[in-house]
Amino acid sequence: MTVNKKYHAFSLSNYETIPQISRLNPEDKEAIEVVGRVLPFKTNNYVTDELIDWNNIPDDPIFTLNFPRREMLLRKQYNEVLRLINSGSSEEFLKNKINEIRMDLNPNPAGQEYNVPTLGDIKLHGIQHKYRETVLFFPAKGQTCHAYCTFCFRWPQFSGMNNLKFSMREADLFFKYLKTKPKVTDVLFTGGDPLTMTAHALIAYIEPLLEKEFNHIRTIRLGTKSLAYWPYRFLTDKDSGELLTLFEKVIKSGKNLTIQAHFNHPVELSTETVKLAIAKIRSTGVQIRTQSPLLRKINDHPDIWAEMWRKQVDLNCIPYYMFVARDTGSKYFFELPLERCWQIYKKAYSKVSGTCRTVRGPSMSTNAGKVQVLGIAEINEEKHFVMRFLQGRNPDWIGIPFFAKYDPAATWFDQLKPSFGEEKFFFEYDDQGYNSSK
Numbered sequence: 001m002t003v004n005k006k007y008h009a010f011s012l013s014n015y016e017t018i019p020q021i022s023r024l025n026p027e028d029k030e031a032i033e034v035v036g037r038v039l040p041f042k043t044n045n046y047v048t049d050e051l052i053d054w055n056n057i058p059d060d061p062i063f064t065l066n067f068p069r070r071e072m073l074l075r076k077q078y079n080e081v082l083r084l085i086n087s088g089s090s091e092e093f094l095k096n097k098i099n100e101i102r103m104d105l106n107p108n109p110a111g112q113e114y115n116v117p118t119l120g121d122i123k124l125h126g127i128q129h130k131y132r133e134t135v136l137f138f139p140a141k142g143q144t145c146h147a148y149c150t151f152c153f154r155w156p157q158f159s160g161m162n163n164l165k166f167s168m169r170e171a172d173l174f175f176k177y178l179k180t181k182p183k184v185t186d187v188l189f190t191g192g193d194p195l196t197m198t199a200h201a202l203i204a205y206i207e208p209l210l211e212k213e214f215n216h217i218r219t220i221r222l223g224t225k226s227l228a229y230w231p232y233r234f235l236t237d238k239d240s241g242e243l244l245t246l247f248e249k250v251i252k253s254g255k256n257l258t259i260q261a262h263f264n265h266p267v268e269l270s271t272e273t274v275k276l277a278i279a280k281i282r283s284t285g286v287q288i289r290t291q292s293p294l295l296r297k298i299n300d301h302p303d304i305w306a307e308m309w310r311k312q313v314d315l316n317c318i319p320y321y322m323f324v325a326r327d328t329g330s331k332y333f334f335e336l337p338l339e340r341c342w343q344i345y346k347k348a349y350s351k352v353s354g355t356c357r358t359v360r361g362p363s364m365s366t367n368a369g370k371v372q373v374l375g376i377a378e379i380n381e382e383k384h385f386v387m388r389f390l391q392g393r394n395p396d397w398i399g400i401p402f403f404a405k406y407d408p409a410a411t412w413f414d415q416l417k418p419s420f421g422e423e424k425f426f427f428e429y430d431d432q433g434y435n436s437s438k
């Protein structure tokens with residue numbers, strides 16, 4: 001039996017009350033105060049008590065996953081914010097300056113605004129529909145998380161940058177939209193973390209999808225990091241019973257319910273609480289598929305991934321995606337060359353059995369689609385990246401191998417050039433592509 005833990009969040013205003021905080025030296029604390037002004041900071045008592053190894057800070061992977069560190073901003077940006085804080089400037093002035101710095105951090109990567117569909121002349125700001133079969137929904141009440149990842153590409157969702165926020169209160173428009181899209185088979189609730197919502201709120205979005213008019217929706221997915229950040233969500237939270245009953249109801253209706261679980265490090269799979277939570281979810285018939293970006297200083301070693309995938313399969317989860325960290329926020333801290341990403345994937349993949357090899361990666365979520373780096377090929381004594389789309393705005397692009405000039409320093413797709421003297425990549429000649437999901 002697990003103990004009943006009461007959720008307690010820590011942020012900039014109360015982090016000094018974290019019991020282990022005396023382990024931090026003054027420089028680490030200054031970094032929290034400075035970087036935490038620009039990028040959102042939040043952790044909780046499960047993470048601080050059960051996941052972080054306080055003998056290993058600041059390099060502990062889970063500490064790095066939640067706590068702002070000095071190197072997460074460029075030195076120039078860091079010094080500017082520090083100077084502003086110390087100058088006694090007004091809150092208003094500080095806020096404007098900080099927003100300017102945020103705008104320099106590419107707050108909305110990969111042209112997500114192109115994914116926002118319309119219904120008649122209404123723009124549906126809480127929906128993204130990029131790939132034909134799958135609609136993303138951002139319920140307004142689920143736009144927070146049980147803790148914030150320092151690398152998160154959705155960070156403007158939590159920073160009060162409302163003009164950049166995707167979210168929607170009205171379920172009606174969402175249902176109306178889905179009725180007009182018979183090719184959509186999957187709905188993915190995302191955020192933020194939709195499992196920060198009450199079961200009651202979630203039921204209002206999910207139960208209507210079980211009606212006959214939504215027969216085309218076969219799989220409902222919940223994108224969540226609750227298993228890693230707050231597994232009590234499925235065990236002892238006040239409405240955890242209600243949540244599991246909802247899960248059972250979806251499965252009984254004949255649809256799939258899948259948790260797209262976000263795990264970054266094997267430590268997150270090691271506590272009794274997370275193991276119990278996974279078993280509980282699986283007992284309802286809900287599937288769990290896992291994903292994570294590759295992150296320097298958190299999981300940049302093949303052994304970490306091999307261990308993570310093995311543990312996941314042991315616990316009855318299906319490894320699904322390995323992503324390249326997005327080019328946003330504190331990217332300089334976390335980014336790895338594409339070549340290194342591919343090497344980590346290849347080495348980890350070759351260490352595990354076929355049951356773990358359901359995972360696909362390393363994959364970049366670009367404006368055009370999810371691009372997988374398949375490897376590096378030598379052709380006529382010249383090196384090239386070999387790539388393919390795992391997902392594309394135009395489904396016809398998927399699976400076609402294509403080449404980019406080898407570049408050992410490249411960390412993201414937009415730094416790559418087509419091979420063999422081509423001017424553009426093959427899909428860039430396709431001006432139909434950007435509308436194909438609609």
Ligand SMILES: *Cc1c(COP(=O)(O)O)cnc(C)c1O
Nearest residue numbers: 115128130131134136365390391
């Ligand atoms: C990844 C992603 C999906 C889901 O893709 P699957 O390959 O079906 O898991 C849907 N929409 C967007 C915008 C995505 O980035």
Ligand code: SF4
Nearest residue numbers: 145148149152192225
């Ligand atoms: S749980 Fe997901 S949405 Fe929330 S901060 Fe982490 S990466 Fe971002």
